[in-house]
Amino acid sequence: MENTRSNIPSISPAAVVVTAVFLLVSVIGINWFATYVPVVLPEQASAESKSVDELFYILMIIGGVVFFLIQGMLLISVIAFRARPGDDSDGPTYQGNPLLEIVWTIIPAMVVVFLAVVSYNIWTQNSEPKASVNLVDGSSISINVTGARYAWTHQYVTERFDDNGGQIVINSGADLHTYIGQNVDLTLQTQDVIHSYWVPAMRVKQDLLPGDPAQGGRPTELRFTPVRVEGRAYPAEYPIVCAELCGDGHGRMRGTVIVYEDESQFLDQFYEPAIYAILNPPADPVLRGEMEVQNYICNSCHILDSLGWTSTTGPSLNGIAERAGERVPGQSAEEYIATSIWNSGAFRVPGYDQQMAAFGPDVVEAGNVMSPEQLYSIVAYLCTQGESSDCDMENASTTIPDAIQTVFGYEVDITFGMESDESAETPDAEAEAADESA
Amino acid sequence: MMTTAIDRQQKPKFARRSEADMRLKNNRLGMTIFQVSWIMVFLALIIVNWQLRFSYSEWPPAGVASFDPLLPSAATLALLLSLVMVRQGLQTLRRNHVAGFLMRWRGAIALGIAFMAIIVYEFASVSDAAMATQYGVTMRLMTGFHLVHALAILAIMVYVYRSGATGSYSRDEHDSWAVEGTAKLWTFVTLAWLMFYVVLYWIR
């Protein structure tokens, strides 16, 4: 083009001043924003969170430079190059500058390479498998997390055994218990749709992917190491959030990470009491049932005021004992409740179109395995839910086992409060024992 | 250098194309882009087949007999021959030999029907064991999807052939776009099938 050099726009002194002021403001602005970093991110409760926030800080600095550069140039242009009133003329015919274009291609490219290298380093550092994960009492245990619409359940497969040699599994519901410095390594499985396990304070997130249950599902892994947060009282609590849309109750699908100060606090306040409770279950089936029912994902669908459940996917369990006898003609209240838990397809409450998950001694989902004894105690507990009860509570210790015997052919040993291994006569019960230890 | 009205009149290469030329040029480019675009659906189905293989430890999955490539190979051969005859028919038409064009397209249509018959047979004879796994399901998905296209385009071929029999086309490129376009569509069907054929029967 004929007009090149002569048409390079000259910048007025006013614009230079504006530029200088703006650059000054930018530098102050970036620093000002940096002070807000702790406000816009949750506490740094894991080793990972520190490096992720470092990356965020780098991104903010580079992003801030780009932001202020571009907004600044925009501002200067708007002020310095506005057409004055009455000026109908055109701007200079300035078509480009190869050098400048190369510069603004190369520099962003170099910044991108730099960011990729930094991100890669932080990623490999954070995702590197660690030695001695989930260390409890000197040995590595596995911690399984199950996501089901709309609740999290955490299971600790301990290295302790009950009197029969069965491995003890602690079920801690929606709470993950850990302690500062423990290399947490969770195995995540979903029972239905995709969920995403997110602990904002730890800066970790991993999707739970549906897999073929016959092939052991499609477990995914999540790793983090809690660290001490200054000024926090321990045990400290951090929210667990479901980050992948999973349906009606997605927003309510929450949990809590409980971080103990050290391993001994973890053992004293959570681990040992939990094992003790499993080894010494209350003799009263109602009390035992109240404990058992919270080990399952029932809370993800049902309302039950006495336990604080609020989900509305399934029918409410408030006052279930008053209604249970009237649901299915010919079934007593105990029979109905037992049938509904183990054989959820048998009857569906009108107005609810989703079938409940299956529970029983031989279901494939590890979290849903339920022995006849557990069923008995849960039925006994649910039979207390209501002003009056259709269940024959006077003779519950015989009617409920009878009902289970009639409907499913399993014998329930009602002396389980003290000792229990007699029911292992039937082949099904053996399979159940195998399932439980798996 | 600036272009002027006078320049334009002086330079014959700037002469505007006639409407008919333009239409033919548009049709050709449009057809090419359509083919490049729509072949992507077939590619997507190949990706489906490929990714689902990783759900199984072996492919075909344990207990499922692999498809016998014999009949499909014969069908592929028929389709290729049919394509050759379609292209030759077009060239023959370009040499203004309408009878030769019609003869070749008769053969092409017959071979096309033979191809489809074999593939329909293959589609129908997928075993229940195979259908219980993605091996059989993706096979039916892919062959079924291809059959729908083959059927539609074969129908167009028959229609074009019938128009040709009543003397609708001449050697002029503008008059015989329907023949050229249909030939291109049949080429598309053949290419799509070749991809599927290799993926379904040869890549284990």
Added chain:
Amino acid sequence: MATIAVPLGAQGEQIEAEAVQRPALSEYLRWSVDHKIIGVQYGVSAFLFFMIGGAMAMLIRLELWTPELDVMVSGAAYNSLFTIHGTIMIFLFIIPMWAAFGNFVVPLQLGAKDMAFPWLNAFAFWLIPPAAVVVLLGYFVSPAEAGWTSYPPLSTLFSGDGQTLWALGAHLLGISSIMGSINFIVTIFNMRPPEMTIWRMPLLCWAVLATSIIAVMATPFLAGALTLLLLDRVAGTTFFDAAGGGDVLLWQNIFWFYSHPAVYIMVLPGMGVLSEVLSVHSRKPVFGYRMVGLSSMGIAFVGFTVWAHHMFTSLQPELRIPFMITTMIIAVPTGIKMFSWLGTIWGGKIRFTSAMLFALGFLSLFVIGGISGVMLAALPFDIHVHDTYFVVSHFHFVLFGGSVFAVYAALYHWFPKVTGRMMNERLGRIHFLFTYFGFLFTFFPMHVVGMLGMPRRVAVYVEAFQPWNQLISFSAFVLGFSSFIVIYNVIKSYYHGPVAGANPWRALTLEWQTTSPPPATNFADDPIPFENPYGYGTEAAAAYLDVVDEAFSGGNGSP
């Protein structure tokens, strides 16, 4: 000095165009193969859907005013609400809206009488109303609740029958988009005047070309994915059901292989608009024309290699790094565009027309979307903010701060050409202020709530986020209100706006070298483009524009 190009063909000033009438409004309700009619049909229907989708956004923000579920009857109802909001905004608003401007402007910029395939063009448009009916019917009968991304198994095993209709409707819209795009590519390659080499083509055409190439290459993957979804829902196949040997990640792979490039389908034409508007209204050539054109192609190409960054939390960890790198690379061509635009206005004579204000607004907001885009590409940080309000904020900065601002810029810029009347500039400025600040205070705080721990797609949230959400909701209502200003402006200006004349902005591209609105054949004779579509500031350009002014003065240039 070279001779002066005459824009009006060999006959020069001899054209005696009869006064051009605006098409009767009933023309727009009928089947028509005129690209100008079709463009308006696309535009008005897309804006209608924008209002419907916007009303849904208002409901969403109303629900989020409190941490509890109060406006909607259930979480599922809320899920279907944002599902249909996303679907409408993407498939029924932005993509057709760009087809509107592409249809109206591209053939005119190329000096063509119509698109390459006028009938196909009309057909592509008329697929949209039935598709919209199908999608909306699904919403009112038994709504889909799996989000516009429709991840299985939520979409296959749980969502209502509306999901099936959703997939059918999306199928039709995909086919419409492919047809429209084939038409654009052929038009741009074949219908240019002989003098207009590809390097003299207006940048809107470059952008539409890049967009169309993406659409024809990527949309078939959507068709494939939707076919599988439909089969899973109605025919009992198990492509996405792990229990039957299927794989849920299969959907994510194929869907995002379409839907990430689709993001560029939604924003590239806006970038083309920006090149036009910034250059015309600052009276200065586009800085680095070739690089701006090529960077569109670069974005289109790299856009195909980044899809799995949407799967950073589900993909096998070792596959995540390559996608992080390709995603970051996108920043380079995008940066070239940003800097070139700044170079364009730098030193110019900026006219603060409403179109220019929205274009400058785009620049200032899109840079934020770009920065948060690079942040999201950085894998370790993305793991934290993946599927949170940070992401919601990012894509609204790109698709609202980017695309919608460009839509408004295009509206103010080309309205005179479409209707022959100028829009009210004062109302335009008010509209800009409401939109810009309403937008900024709606979407900027979302970054923060996302980082603090609020996931996206929730109807209930923890109480700590309520102040943030109330700020966001309030600003969203302001933003929603702003669209009524532009509707009023359009209606008022259509009837009472000042007569525009052929070339109110004194722009050099060919669409301005004919009457407003253009006659049925667009030009009285084959027009001759100026040597450089953005060659402002030269004597030759001024002379060229003077010829046009003279030719169309005296009652010919206006309705």
